[in-house]
Amino acid sequence: MTISDGDEVTIEYTGRLPDGDLFDTSDRRLAEESGLASEHPDRDFKPLTIEIGDSDVIPGLQEALIGMEPGESTVVSIPPEKGYGPHKESRIAEYDREAFEEMIGNRELEMGFEVEVKETGLPGEVTEIGEDTVTVDFNHELAGESLEFEIKVVGVE
Template sequence: MTISDGDDVIIEYVGRLEDGTLFDTSDRGLAEETGLASEHPDRAYEPLTVNVGEGTVIEGLEEALRGLEEGDSTAVRIPPEKAYGPYKDSRVAEYDRDAFEDMMGDRTLEIGFEVEAKDSGLPGQVTEIKDDFVVVDFNHELAGETLEFEIEVIDVS
């Protein structure tokens, strides 16, 4: 059965950046071997179920699945425009450090601290801490990256 919109597809996958860095996988052994599992200890490394056409995965991955069949394997290169979009400087904001720390309550301000924008709910990370201000980047961590996936179709229904 050829995959098309509305199909539920189960895939095994490996996702890498252009430089070969592993950023995601369904293979627990590979995640453990590369240290990805220790970076994300609560994540389940298992096959992914995608309902094609629902928009639950990036556009380029859905496009790569259409036309494949159960048992097929493929490698696909997905540009930023069909992944997490380009990196936008407009999604980087500076905040007064004192006001930011007041908002945090008893949590400790550090690089990598995760926040959520009040208005949009957009997640961000503290990327810089200065005496007077804090910089928060609201770009997705993979924004601007070309992604490379190895995909194996396990089941189509």
Template sequence: MAITDEDSVTISYTGRLDDGTVFDTSDEDLAREVGLDQENPERDFKPLEVKLGSGRIIEGLSEELIGMTVGDEKTLTIPPEKAYGEYTDERIADYDRGDFEEMIGDRELAEGFNVETEDGLPGEVKEITPDEVVVDFNHELAGETLTFEIEVLDVE
């Protein structure tokens, strides 16, 4: 049965950057080999189960799955505009340091600190000065061309 745009699909996958760096995988052995298991100690590296059209996977991957069937394997390259978008300075925000520290409460402010807006948009503190805090709301993979090796394991 060929995958359509509202099917539930289970895939195994490995995602790489242009330089070959593995940024995500469903393969537990590979995750251990490249250190992803240590970066994400709570994570279970297993095949991805997703309903297409739910917005849980990037557009380019969702589009490429259409028409595939169980057992199909494919290597695909997804440009930034079909993945996490281009990196843009408009997604960098400056906050008054005092207001920001009040907002995060008793958590320690440091570069690399992860925050989330009330709307659920994740960001990372990039710079702290005596007067302001700079937060980057670009996705960590923004601007990246992504290569995925996928195999369709199940379609419902």
């Protein structure tokens, strides 16, 4: 059965940046060897099931799957515009440090601190802590990056 729009597809995958750095995988052993499993201890590294046409998966990966068949494998390069989009300066915000610290309560403010905008659910990461301001980047961590995926189709419904 050739994959087409609307199909439910299960894949095994490994995602890397052009320099070879691993950013995601369905392979538990690879995740443990690379340290990815310890960075995400609650994550279950297993094959991913997606519906082709669903907006929860980056367009470039969905496009690569169309036309493939169960058991087939490929390696695909995905440019930023078909991945997590370009890195946008408009998604970087600066906040008054005192107000920001009040907002986070008793949690410690540090570089990499993750926040989420209540109204939109948009996640962000503290990238700079100044004397009077805090800078938060709301871009996806892979925005602006080209991605390379090794994928194997393990099931199609």
